[in-house]
Amino acid sequence: xxxxxxxxxxxxxxxxxxxxxxxxALLMVLAFFLPILESVAFxxxxxxxxxxxxxxxxxxxxxxxxxxxxxxPLRLSNGEENPIHWTLKNRYPFRTSVTMIDxxxxxxxxxxxxxxxxxxxxxxxxxxxxxxxxxxxxxxxxSIRLLVSTRLNFLMRRFTVDADQTIPCYPSxxxxxxxxxxxxxxxxxxSGAIRVRRVGQSMEFEQIKEYVRGDDxxxxxxxxxxxxxxxxxxxxxxxxxxxxxxxxxxxxxxxxPFEEMTLLDYxxxxxxxxxxxxxxxxxxxGLITFSDRIETLLAADNRPSQMxxxxxxxxxxxTDFPECDFERLYTTVRSNIRNRSLLILFTNFETVSGMxxxxxxxxxxxxxxxxxxxxxxxxxxxxxVKKPAHDVEQVYIKTIAQxxxxxxxxxxxxxxxxxxLTILSRPSDLTFKTLNKYLELKVKQAL
Numbered sequence: 001x002x003x004x005x006x007x008x009x010x011x012x013x014x015x016x017x018x019x020x021x022x023x024x025a026l027l028m029v030l031a032f033f034l035p036i037l038e039s040v041a042f043x044x045x046x047x048x049x050x051x052x053x054x055x056x057x058x059x060x061x062x063x064x065x066x067x068x069x070x071x072x073p074l075r076l077s078n079g080e081e082n083p084i085h086w087t088l089k090n091r092y093p094f095r096t097s098v099t100m101i102d103x104x105x106x107x108x109x110x111x112x113x114x115x116x117x118x119x120x121x122x123x124x125x126x127x128x129x130x131x132x133x134x135x136x137x138x139x140x141x142x143s144i145r146l147l148v149s150t151r152l153n154f155l156m157r158r159f160t161v162d163a164d165q166t167i168p169c170y171p172s173x174x175x176x177x178x179x180x181x182x183x184x185x186x187x188x189x190x191s192g193a194i195r196v197r198r199v200g201q202s203m204e205f206e207q208i209k210e211y212v213r214g215d216d217x218x219x220x221x222x223x224x225x226x227x228x229x230x231x232x233x234x235x236x237x238x239x240x241x242x243x244x245x246x247x248x249x250x251x252x253x254x255x256x257p258f259e260e261m262t263l264l265d266y267x268x269x270x271x272x273x274x275x276x277x278x279x280x281x282x283x284x285x286g287l288i289t290f291s292d293r294i295e296t297l298l299a300a301d302n303r304p305s306q307m308x309x310x311x312x313x314x315x316x317x318x319t320d321f322p323e324c325d326f327e328r329l330y331t332t333v334r335s336n337i338r339n340r341s342l343l344i345l346f347t348n349f350e351t352v353s354g355m356x357x358x359x360x361x362x363x364x365x366x367x368x369x370x371x372x373x374x375x376x377x378x379x380x381x382x383x384x385v386k387k388p389a390h391d392v393e394q395v396y397i398k399t400i401a402q403x404x405x406x407x408x409x410x411x412x413x414x415x416x417x418x419x420x421l422t423i424l425s426r427p428s429d430l431t432f433k434t435l436n437k438y439l440e441l442k443v444k445q446a447l
Contacts, residue, residue: 007060010160014055014153020048055154058094066090066098066119066148068161076139076169079261079269081130086144088127090119097149099156100127103142107135107169133169134260136268137316141165171314172269207235243286243300243341244278244438245333246271250291250317251324253348256376258427263376266427267346268314270374270434274344275310277435281442286337287313291320294332300341326361333365342441344372344434350404355411363418370446372421374434379426381405 027041071085090096098117104110108131117125133139146159208224211231224232248271254264275285279302286300287310296313324347333343343365349355365371381401389395408424415422421441425433 010158011056011060012147012156012158014149014156016153017052017155020051020154024048051152052154055150055152058092058150059148059155059157062092066092066096066146066159068100068144068146068159068163070102070141070144070163070165072141072165072167074167075173076131076133076167077171077173078133078136078169078265079172081132084129084131086114086127088117088119088125088146090121090123090125092148093121095120095151097151097153099147101145101147103144105139105141105167107133107137107139134265136169136171136265136314139167139169141167168315170311171265171272173272173311208232209235241302242283243337243339244274244283245286245288245300245337245341245343246274247288247290247329247343247345248314248317249324249345249347250289250295250320251347252319252321253350255319255321256348258376258379261427262319263348263427264317264319266376266430267374268317270431271344271346272310272314273431273435274438276307278438279307285310286341288329288332289313289317290324290329290332292322292325292328294328297332297336299336324358326358330361330364334368337369340369342370342372342438344374344438346374348375349408349411350378351407352410352414355414359414359418362415362420366418366420370421370441372423372434372437372441373415374423374425374430375408375411376430377408377424377426378404 024041024045027037027044031038031041067089069087071087073082076082086100086102088098088100090098096119098119100114100117102114114129115127117127119125142164144161144163146161147156148159149156208221209232211220211233215233219233219236221232221234248264248267250264254262254267256263258266271287275287278285282302284300284302285306287296287298288294289296295317298309298313345362345365362371362373381404384401385398385405387394387398389398412422412424421437423433423437
């Protein structure tokens with residue numbers, strides 16, 4: 001069976017095989033009407049058989065073969081370009097043409113060959129391709145198949161390389177470096193290179209020092225001044241170790257798509273960035289995901305391993321379709337989060353009435369914690385409103401679209417009326433707006 005598979009099943013016809021057969025068949029037909037061409041037709045057929053056997057022997061009875069190795073990152077980053085590399089080596093003693101077909105994960109829906117290459121004897125060729133996954137989870141890479149032919153191109157030999165790999169696709173971790181600049185001052189503090197202070201902007205006491213021009217007179221320590229005989233002031237540094245929880249709604253409204261990714265994916269990517277920056281800011285970060293029940297509850301912490309725990313927790317989160325239970329979320333928060341914390345709730349509301357069903361739970365959360373509700377604009381509605389209306393039906397459509405856009409703004413107004421912070425954002429701008437709001441709250445010492 002192995003012999004049959006190697007020398008028969010891996011044999012495929014090349015383009016020139018059909019051309020040669022066509023020429024021989026044409027000459028045979030012409031020789032039927034013109035006997036003078038009979039010898040020419042026989043000579044061409046004999047030449048065709050010789051070339052066929054030569055090509056077969058060169059491909060199948062040569063010890064040197066063609067090899068390929070695939071290199072994939074240990075984990076893929078969702079929604080970003082990830083490099084895939086292949087290294088091919090031609091061990092045949094002659095020039096070959098190689099067509100490489102890789103078995104891509106089903107999530108990519110790729111059907112075309114990776115490429116076709118002409119390779120000299122002993123040549124190594126490196127091939128790279130960027131892929132953009134739009135779903136989190138496991139990506140299964142299969143075998144690699146090479147179709148090798150000689151310059152004659154009568155036949156092709158198939159090589160199958162077992163290269164099965166299962167690669168996890170994590171939330172967008174490659175973008176984290178873009179946002180780490182926001183926490184550089186804190187990082188330098190930790191390394192001991194530079195000590196950056198924000199004097200008078202926090203309630204965490206650091207030391208007593210002599211007064212210099214420009215210090216806030218409200219921070220004068222009169223007892224220390226009396227003992228030393230010089231004006232002494234209290235110095236404060238930025239408050240640290242505050243608790244920041246990212247709470248992600250996994251209900252059916254988070255299944256809505258935007259540029260091939262769901263709103264849940266955008267929320268997860270944003271939560272990952274907030275968690276990373278808050279850890280660099282010396283805050284404690286935690287995570288809660290919920291739908292009709294609490295799915296994930298990761299207690300706030302600022303240990304080095306916390307970021308890995310957050311990524312592992314968000315790795316396979318999928319949207320559920322039941323109605324979200326905000327009352328259960330409130331009871332979970334009250335029983336597990338004792339200290340006042342910043343709660344960043346990623347959710348989505350389409351109507352004021354839909355929001356009001358959960359308003360009591362949101363108001364109770366805002367009573368004990370600093371609550372920031374983040375939800376999404378419907379960009380398709382905005383695009384619909386901007387299109388000109390040419391008939392009555394389009395006027396009705398634009399009117400309904402404007403109504404739903406107004407509903408979003410009314411939701412913001414209703415939440416802010418009860419002291420709940422809100423962000424209404426396009427999915428593509430979600431990370432920037434949420435991160436800026438977090439940094440703004442840090443500067444204002446709102447927590």
